[in-house]
Amino acid sequence: MPIKSHMKHVLDVAAGRKMAQLCITGAKILDVYNKEFFDADLLVTDGAIAGFADPGTGEAERIVDAGGRYLLPGFIDCHVHIESSHATPEEFSNLVVPCGTTTAIVDPHELCNVAGLDGLYYMLDATEKTAVQAFFMVPSCVPATSFEHSGATIGAKDVVQPLSHPRVLGLGEMMDYPGVINADDEVLEKIIAAREAGKVVDGHSPEIADKSLDAYTSVRIRSDHECESVQEMHDRIRRGMYILL
The missing domain is CATH 3.20.20.140 (Metal-dependent hydrolases)
Known part of the structure; x- marks a missing residue:
């Protein structure tokens, strides 16, 4: 996908105009900058993190329940x-x-x-x-x-x-x-x-x-x-x- 098209797609998901391809719910997400874990749904599209949603509210084509596991950067x-x-x-x-x-x-x-x-x-x-x-x-x-x-x-x-x-x-x-x-x-x-x-x-x-x-x-x-x-x-x-x- 061309860079501009990719950026627009991710922006649309981040702004709530389009549905994400993947939502990971039920995870404790590590914030490596503030050195803390927080609860949220993680929205992913085209291989990029597009943003967060309140726990249990994220919408996507595919939803994965992490079951309380920890979600870390690679x-x-x-x-x-x-x-x-x-x-x-x-x-x-x-x-x-x-x-x-x-x-x-x-x-x-x-x-x-x-x-x-x-x-x-x-x-x-x-x-x-x-x-x-x-x-x-x-x-x-x-x-x-x-x-x-x-x-x-x-x-x-x-x-x-x-x-x-x-x-x-x-x-x-x-x-x-x-x-x-x-x-x-x-x-x-x-x-x-x-x-x-x-x-x-x-x-x-x-x-x-x-x-x-x-x-x-x-x-x-x-x-x-x-x-x-x-x-x-x-x-x-x-x-x-x-x-x-």
């Missing part, structure tokens, strides 16, 4: 290595969606460490029609270290093309923090490629602090999931990083 797994689950992307989707995860931000580092960018493109193709919405980060450190015997190498020039893919959100966890801190040209070129593409850079900076952390965050690395203490978490938040727990 969970977003903001950092996952699907291959570490030993499941295919399709089976991963089958397992996580029934548990409430509807979106995953995937860093296929282990797969690309063996198969190179072919591993990333396989993942993109395999998740094209899965129930879970999958977005990807281009692995930044393949191989992870110069001491590793990997099946592939992904250099700065190699990350440019995949960064243009609409489901690629940026550069995956920058594990080579010594390379960042010491201004290694190859590492900086990867970060620049992500920034020029308008994409983000994920972080990986265990145990670094003070001037080293200042240097690491100065190139706009915006997240970290390696904090080992509350102090490390606060140090990174003060420097503008998001912390993944």
Whole structure:
């Protein structure tokens, strides 16, 4: 459906001019912004939430009674290595969606460490029609270290093309923090490629602090999931990083 037609249809339902396609009644709805649950009927049309109705008053082509269950937004797994689950992307989707995860931000580092960018493109193709919405980060450190015997190498020039893919959100966890801190040209070129593409850079900076952390965050690395203490978490938040727990 064209965007304008979709907007008009949702507006008509929201304003009460047309009936919704789906009404979920009898649910306790989580308001993640005000941090509270509230009772209402939820109206949905064309895959979009069109609004609410007083409990038990919502009208729609199809009505689902939640029976007092809790209704939450879909969970977003903001950092996952699907291959570490030993499941295919399709089976991963089958397992996580029934548990409430509807979106995953995937860093296929282990797969690309063996198969190179072919591993990333396989993942993109395999998740094209899965129930879970999958977005990807281009692995930044393949191989992870110069001491590793990997099946592939992904250099700065190699990350440019995949960064243009609409489901690629940026550069995956920058594990080579010594390379960042010491201004290694190859590492900086990867970060620049992500920034020029308008994409983000994920972080990986265990145990670094003070001037080293200042240097690491100065190139706009915006997240970290390696904090080992509350102090490390606060140090990174003060420097503008998001912390993944």
